[in-house]
Amino acid sequence: MLNGKKIVVVMPAYNAExxxxxxFAEIPTDVVDDIILVDDNSSDATIELAxxxxxxxxxxxxxxxxxxxxxxxxxxxxxxDADIIIMLHPDYQYTPNLIVSxxxxxxxxxxxxxxxxxxxxxxxxxxxxxxxxxxSNRFLTAFQNILIEQKLSEYHTGYRAFxxxxxxxxxxxxxxxxxxxxxxxxxxxxxxxxxxxxxxxxTKYFPEASSINFRRSVKYGFGVLNTSLKFRLQKWxxxxxxxxxxxxxxxxxxxxxxxxxxxxxxPDELNSRRLQ
Numbered sequence: 001m002l003n004g005k006k007i008v009v010v011m012p013a014y015n016a017e018x019x020x021x022x023x024f025a026e027i028p029t030d031v032v033d034d035i036i037l038v039d040d041n042s043s044d045a046t047i048e049l050a051x052x053x054x055x056x057x058x059x060x061x062x063x064x065x066x067x068x069x070x071x072x073x074x075x076x077x078x079x080x081d082a083d084i085i086i087m088l089h090p091d092y093q094y095t096p097n098l099i100v101s102x103x104x105x106x107x108x109x110x111x112x113x114x115x116x117x118x119x120x121x122x123x124x125x126x127x128x129x130x131x132x133x134x135x136s137n138r139f140l141t142a143f144q145n146i147l148i149e150q151k152l153s154e155y156h157t158g159y160r161a162f163x164x165x166x167x168x169x170x171x172x173x174x175x176x177x178x179x180x181x182x183x184x185x186x187x188x189x190x191x192x193x194x195x196x197x198x199x200x201x202x203t204k205y206f207p208e209a210s211s212i213n214f215r216r217s218v219k220y221g222f223g224v225l226n227t228s229l230k231f232r233l234q235k236w237x238x239x240x241x242x243x244x245x246x247x248x249x250x251x252x253x254x255x256x257x258x259x260x261x262x263x264x265x266x267p268d269e270l271n272s273r274r275l276q
Contacts, residue, residue, distance in 0.1 A: 002100070005084050006033045007034075008033060008077045009035045009085075010074065010076070011035070011036070011090040012038055012066060014039070014066075016044075017042070019091045020053070023089075027096045032099060033082075036056050036076050036077060037055045037058070039059045041063040065179075066177075066178060066182075067178050068177035074172065078167055084106050084162070086099050089159070093204050093205070094116060094158065095204075098159070112194035112196070114199065118203040119137070119153040123203055127203025140155065140225070144187075155224070156183070166194055169246070170189070171244075171247075175243055183220075183223065
């Protein structure tokens with residue numbers, strides 16, 4: 001806890017077997033009250049490793065995408081009565097050492113959401129960010145700052161902290177199940193007037209860290225542009241979109257389950273992988 005606020009770390013995972021232990025080892029468990037991992041039906045031993053470590057783990061019945069994974073994470077974090085929710089990738093691309101700082105910015109009432117920016121410190125390229133990703137990051141961020149009327153250094157970091165109020169308020173179920181979910185969420189936070197803070201985060205790119213390929217990056221980029229245009233058109237009352245409509249917030253379907261140590265509780269595919 002921090003300032004009386006319960007902190008829960010959620011980790012949307014997919015094939016994170018090689019980096020999960022290293023990520024978990026740096027989580028400040030003296031401050032973090034609970035850790036939740038949601039596995040998007042990985043083909044490796046992510047779930048088995050999470051069980052060995054002792055992390056509360058859930059698994060999707062099939063691969064449903066990064067956005068759906070986060071939706072599951074946030075549903076379960078709220079069930080744990082979290083006051084502050086930290087979304088941390090288990091691929092070790094973002095350092096868990098910033099969890100206390102990010103939590104503090106919310107716990108003491110300064111912000112409602114905090115983004116760990118790879119751009120503020122100026123070391124994105126030195127940290128291994130591909131040039132085309134850096135250039136597109138800067139272009140898309142400039143475009144979004146104009147349309148969404150913010151002054152953020154980047155909209156594309158995968159390391160975020162949220163207050164409980166944000167997750168209860170936003171119509172997250174209307175968002176994409178793909179990577180653009182992240183961007184839609186920031187647009188929603190800005191649209192509904194929540195306060196967004198940033199802090200500098202070192203950049204780390206290495207073979208085991210997850211990263212979408214060029215084709216999917218292009219798809220994501222067009223999704224970002226589309227999200228920004230939706231934001232502006234709705235602000236001008238020219239059109240209405242589900243992602244900015246709080247009435248469009250249905251309960252999630254039963255598409256995942258908690259993983260117990262009894263292997264019979266796992267999906268058949270996971271059972272077969274464990275026995276190999």
